[in-house]
Amino acid sequence: MKSLVGLVSGMLFGVGLALSGMTDPARVRGFLDFFGHWDPTLAFVMGGALAVMSVAWAIQRRIERPLADGRFHLPGTVLIDWRLVAGAALFGIGWGLAGLCPGPAIASLAINPGPAAIFVAAMVAGMGLFRLFDRFGAGQ
Amino acid sequence: MTAHFLPSLLQGAMPLQGVLGGMLIGLAAALMLLGAGRIAGVSGLAARALSLTRGDTPLPLAAAFVFGLPLGALLFQSGAGPIVARYPPTVWLLALGGLLVGFGTRLGSGCTSGHGVCGMARFSRRSLVATLTFIVAGAATVAATNAVGWGWR
Numbered sequence: 001m002k003s004l005v006g007l008v009s010g011m012l013f014g015v016g017l018a019l020s021g022m023t024d025p026a027r028v029r030g031f032l033d034f035f036g037h038w039d040p041t042l043a044f045v046m047g048g049a050l051a052v053m054s055v056a057w058a059i060q061r062r063i064e065r066p067l068a069d070g071r072f073h074l075p076g077t078v079l080i081d082w083r084l085v086a087g088a089a090l091f092g093i094g095w096g097l098a099g100l101c102p103g104p105a106i107a108s109l110a111i112n113p114g115p116a117a118i119f120v121a122a123m124v125a126g127m128g129l130f131r132l133f134d135r136f137g138a139g140q
Numbered sequence: 141m142t143a144h145f146l147p148s149l150l151q152g153a154m155p156l157q158g159v160l161g162g163m164l165i166g167l168a169a170a171l172m173l174l175g176a177g178r179i180a181g182v183s184g185l186a187a188r189a190l191s192l193t194r195g196d197t198p199l200p201l202a203a204a205f206v207f208g209l210p211l212g213a214l215l216f217q218s219g220a221g222p223i224v225a226r227y228p229p230t231v232w233l234l235a236l237g238g239l240l241v242g243f244g245t246r247l248g249s250g251c252t253s254g255h256g257v258c259g260m261a262r263f264s265r266r267s268l269v270a271t272l273t274f275i276v277a278g279a280a281t282v283a284a285t286n287a288v289g290w291g292w293r
Contacts, residue, residue, distance in 0.1 A: 002176050002200075002201045003198075003200045003201050003203075005171060005175035005176045005201070006172070006176060006200075006201040006202065006204035006205035007205065007207065007211075008171060009168045009169070009172040009175070009180055009208065010168070010204065010205035010207060010211070010212065011168075011208040011209075011211050011212035011215065012164050012165075012168035012171065012208075013165055013168035013169070013180065013182075013205075013208065013209055013212060013253075014208060014210060014211060014212020014214075015161075015164055015216045016161040016162065016163070016164030016165035016167075016168060016212075017161065017165065017209075017213060018212070018217060019157055019160060019161035019164065019216055019220075020160070020162055020164075020165070021154050021157060021161070021223075022161065023223055024223070024225045024226060025225065025226060025228065026226035026292070026293045027154075027226075029292070029293055030293060032275070032278040032279045032282040033283075033286070034282075034283070035283050035286075036282075036286060037151075037152075038149070039153050040149065040150065040153050041153045041154045041157075041158045042158070044154075044155045044158030044159045044162060045159070045161055045162035045165065046162060046257070046260075047159060048158065048160065048163040048164075048165070049162040049165040049169065049257045050162075050257065050260060050261050051163065051166065052162075052163050052169075052170055053166045053169050053173075053257055053261035055170070056166070056173050056174060056261070057261055059174060060173055063174070065177065066173070066174055066175055066177030067174060067175045068175050068177075069176055069177040069178075072173075072177040072178075073177050073178050073196055074178070075249070077266060078265070078266065079266070080265065080266055083248065084248050084249065084270055084273075085269065085270075085273055086244075086248070087243075087245065087246070087247030087248020087270075088244065088248040088255070088270040088273035088274040088277070089244070089273050089274070090243055090244030090247065090248070090277075091240065091241055091244030091245050091248055091251060091274050091277070092244070092273060092274035092275065092276065092277025092280075092281065093240050093281045094236070094237040094238065094239065094240030094241035094242075094244060095237070095241060095252075095277075095278045095281075096278035096279070096280070096281025096282045096285070097228070097233050097236055097237035097281055097285065098233055098237025098241070099227075099228065100234075100237060100238070101182075101241060101251050101252045102182040102186055102241065102251050102252075103182040103209065103253050105238070106182065106186060106206060106209045106210060107209040107210055107212065108210070108213065108225065109209075109210045110210035110211065110213055110214040110217075111214060111223060111225070112225050112227070115227040115228075115234055118231060118234045118238070119237060119238040122234065122235040122236070122238025122242065123186075123238040123241050123242035124186075124192070124242060125239060125242060126238065126239040126240065126241065126242020126246075127183075127187050127190070127192045127242040127243070127246050128192060128242075129239070130242070130243045130246035133243075133247075134246075
């Protein structure tokens with residue numbers, strides 16, 4: 001049941017990305033091009049998603065448990081540390097270079113398999129590198 | 141050239157499709173939260189689906205979500221026709237971009253979906269800081285690559 005929720009959620013997410021033009025890396029790069037010809041489409045996408053999701057959070061606060069699980073599993077971290085900021089900065093640089101973030105990249109595997117696969121393979125490699133870094137070099 | 145002198149902020153943009161697609165993304169994240177009790181963060185779920193991270197999200201749930209993404213895009217394309225997609229002109233931009241996105245989203249515990257949509261809607265200060273940081277870093281990168289002639293659109 002939980003996996004079905006995941007599948008339907010992923011599919012809705014993929015349809016939303018494709019409909020909103022977010023599977024077009026040049027359009028995403030256009031949003032980040034504040035000093036050139038700025039493309040505000042991504043701001044509309046964020047606005048639409050935030051509007052729906054803030055209602056979902058309001059509902060979440062009023063119910064005891066999710067439909068298909070015994071309890072909520074939500075991040076409770078509040079610490080704003082160097083990992084958060086450095087990680088977001090590295091992610092932003094990659095996002096600006098390629099015009100892709102994880103959602104659109106994975107969604108594009110079916111519709112633009114060639115370039116999307118290169119990006120996703122590199123992304124998985126980056127996640128693997130982080131795992132090594134986290135284990136051996138993080139200086140915990 | 142005259143286009144630059146017109147009030148052309150929305151020229152070439154897709155505000156309606158943007159809002160509608162965004163609402164579908166919000167609905168997807170709402171379903172994940174209220175159905176499975178979890179954050180629909182793509183980078184985290186992708187890492188989990190590949191066993192690249194621990195965490196209590198069941199592997200089948202993460203894998204089903206990740207599999208649903210391309211399925212949804214394919215479904216949309218089969219109904220609406222080919223989707224415009226313009227990619228970077230060189231493979232190394234894709235590869236370097238992917239590497240940084242993979243490492244950065246793990247280090248920063250999230251990407252556009254987890255921090256940008258789910259966390260921001262929850263008024264998480266961590267997510268607000270992350271989202272501002274990756275937008276500023278992305279904008280600086282686009283400006284810098286344009287300035288040195290590596291820009292593309």
